[in-house]
Amino acid sequence: MTVRVMGVDPGLTRCGLAVVDVEPNRRATLVAVGVVGTPADQSLDKRLLKIAESVDIWLDAHAPAVLAVERVFSQLNVSTVMGTAQASGVVIVAAARRGIPVALHTPTEVKAAVTGNGQSDKTAVTKMVTKILRLSTAPTPADAADALALAITHAWRTGASSPAQLQSGSTGLTAAQRLWAEAEAKARRRR
Amino acid sequence: MTVRVMGVDPGLTRCGLAVVDVEPNRRATLVAVGVVGTPADQSLDKRLLKIAESVDIWLDAHAPAVLAVERVFSQLNVSTVMGTAQASGVVIVAAARRGIPVALHTPTEVKAAVTGNGQSDKTAVTKMVTKILRLSTAPTPADAADALALAITHAWRTGASSPAQLQSGSTGLTAAQRLWAEAEAKARRRR
Known part of the structure; x- marks a missing residue:
């Protein structure tokens, strides 16, 4: 079953928001991506309210099954x-x-899941997110790419799109899934 | 004009909530005080939701003119x-x-405003809050007393209850107000 995951890279100046649909075979498709920004000279309450209202709109518009937050x-x-x-x-x-439901993932977990290396830089993460989602242009700014990476990470790490299959280890995995599982295990050992 | 101020001492385990009415002559009266607690073994989203819902109820029930947060x-x-x-x-x-409107005050500002000393301990703050509000018993736990102190501090520091009078310096102050203004100025110099 395809699972819709929303990812949020929180921040006052720029908050990355992203929604992806992930199929049981791990194929991920972009639904929406964006950034809500607030000016530094605005009062804290107004800045936080802008973020709250934007997230409210996104959650209502896209109705994700789960929210992944950094x-x-x-x-x-x-x-x-x-x-x-x-x-x-x-x-x-x-x-x-x-x-x-809300899931929290560390930056290292996100980098490891999408690039296979928990120490990757932002450029590598953006590049892999662009590839994974089959986008013709890279998502910008970095906060938007990070939000996409978070959503993908959550679906892949938890096997959210196919719990029974992915949680049972390598049994029943396709060749591509096995490669990903191995890359993830390698990344986990490296951390 | 009497001004109603809500004070919040934020925290996941214990969040202190307080509402006081402050008259132009700085006389402060307790309206409500309490603590919303969430168990450490509960998930972060459930804990934050409990706090959000409690604050919603308090804001709607007491309709403060301003919220003071640590x-x-x-x-x-x-x-x-x-x-x-x-x-x-x-x-x-x-x-x-x-x-x-939301106002932020540092712990030092709060201690200085209610005890005249920015380095006071929690016991001294609780003691002064009890005295200022003419309570027969001290508010507990410390988070509740801190929330009360925050509300009182905001009203007194900003002269929220009497802007014209208090912002004009010592002119027009009663003897008691002058004593407080002096204690505050002393505390400010000490910081």
Whole structure:
């Protein structure tokens, strides 16, 4: 069964939003991608409200089965991390209000899932997302590509599109699925 | 004119909520105080949703003129700061959705405003809040007292209850108001 996953890369200045449909054979198709931005000179409440309203619109318009959000760490980027965490809280509640399950994935998990290497840079992630979704042009800005990568990662890592098949290990996997599973296992060992 | 201020001390485990009415002469009266708690073993989305729903109920029930929220810093308490920031984002959006202005105050500002010393401990803050609000018993837990202190601080610091009078310096202040203004100025110099 095809599963619709929404990915959000939270941030106050730029919040990446993406929706993809993922088939049981892992084939992922772009449904929507975008960025909601708020100016730094606006008050915090207005900025967070803009993000909340945008996520509300996206959730209602696309009705995803699950929302994947980047897990925020306090170690990274001290100057912006509080705003990022506040934005992520707002995004998570928007899904929770609708009974949509929320999954958190670390940047390393996302890079590993889409490129096979948890240490990849943003260019590599964008390139693989473009390829995976069979897009003619790369999604921009990086926040949009990250949101797409998050959605793909969630579907692939959890086997959301085919739980029974993917959770049973390599049994019943196609050759392509086996290659992905191996790449993921390799990436996991590397972390 | 009496101004109704809601104060929130954000947190995932315990979120302090308080509403006070503050008169132009700085006399503050308790309207409501409480704590919304969520168990640590619950999922993040459920915890944030519980906080969002509680704040929605409080804002609708008490219709404050302004919401005062503790400003979260990334330096403090790394293990809990991300959850605190996420909770604060949720609280801020709840007010923004209703067009209620949001003010952020640091813990130092709050301590200085209610005790005259920005370095006071929690016991001193609770003691002064109890006295200021003329309560027969101290509000517990500390998160509830902190939320009350935040609301009082906002009204007193901004002169929210009497903008013309309090923003004009010491002119027109009563003896008690002058004492408070002096204590505040002293606390500000000390920081």
